[in-house]
Amino acid sequence: MRPNVQSGPGIHVQDMSHNIGPRRILDRISLQLDAPRIGVIGRNGSGKSTLARLLAGLIEPSQGRVLIEGVDVCKDRRAAISTVGILFQNPEHQIIFPTVLEEICFGLRQLGRNKADARDAALATLTGFGKAHWLDASTETLSQGQKHLLCMMAVMAMRPRWLILDEPFAGLDIPTRMQLTRHLENCGVNLVHISHDPRDLAGYAQICWLDRGQIRAKGDADVLSAFETEMIHEGARDDLADLAG
Numbered sequence: 001m002r003p004n005v006q007s008g009p010g011i012h013v014q015d016m017s018h019n020i021g022p023r024r025i026l027d028r029i030s031l032q033l034d035a036p037r038i039g040v041i042g043r044n045g046s047g048k049s050t051l052a053r054l055l056a057g058l059i060e061p062s063q064g065r066v067l068i069e070g071v072d073v074c075k076d077r078r079a080a081i082s083t084v085g086i087l088f089q090n091p092e093h094q095i096i097f098p099t100v101l102e103e104i105c106f107g108l109r110q111l112g113r114n115k116a117d118a119r120d121a122a123l124a125t126l127t128g129f130g131k132a133h134w135l136d137a138s139t140e141t142l143s144q145g146q147k148h149l150l151c152m153m154a155v156m157a158m159r160p161r162w163l164i165l166d167e168p169f170a171g172l173d174i175p176t177r178m179q180l181t182r183h184l185e186n187c188g189v190n191l192v193h194i195s196h197d198p199r200d201l202a203g204y205a206q207i208c209w210l211d212r213g214q215i216r217a218k219g220d221a222d223v224l225s226a227f228e229t230e231m232i233h234e235g236a237r238d239d240l241a242d243l244a245g
């Protein structure tokens, strides 16, 4: 039986740093996260997307490690793909196959499911989202919102216990964003939602503030308020120095 998603040991980031070339992007991050809804807030360039990829095990940290439900997500890829999934801001970065069926089956095949089994599971997922008629659709004919939904279905078909959201709905219209968010919130997966916008994280129990590659604060909604206050203060300055890189 699958364990209750809320009772697992959660996410442990252990003294993790990440360098790109000579530059330190994330600096000695340690986190213990165990709420079903976790928000990570930070400015542009603070390291959010890098942290998202590290949490999903897609890149190897220069130092330290990430354990999710006890799985070292970088070292044990087979276990990691059934433990944690990720949705990117741009679905084009995720979709690689010409048809919806192939796209959803890919992850299931990586989990070791045979072809027929994977097809059945893909169809069951599509049916669950009311999209069984998409099975043989071409991925390139889907709208941006439909591509986001496909990515979500492909990840959910693998039934991960955790899902990392790297600002996946930033470019979508309000109804589409609300509908996709509602699906995610009702599907029983633990979320780590990464955003620069406090509105995305309203109501989240645990918030981490990432600032220039370090954890500036961790706590409840007060952290969001403190972030917002500082951002408004920063925005009032007539200066683009922070975007200098």
Ligand SMILES: Nc1ncnc2c1ncn2[C@@H]1O[C@H](COP(=O)(O)OP(=O)(O)OP(=O)(O)O)[C@@H](O)[C@H]1O
Pocket: 020, 025, 042, 043, 044, 045, 046, 047, 048, 049, 050, 051, 196, 245
């Ligand atoms: N491949 C790369 N090569 C060099 N520098 C990089 C690379 N990827 C990221 N960086 C740098 O690392 C820092 C953190 O980038 P990251 O994309 O993780 O931040 P972010 O908080 O997600 O930013 P944004 O909100 O603007 O997307 C930035 O200064 C960025 O320029």
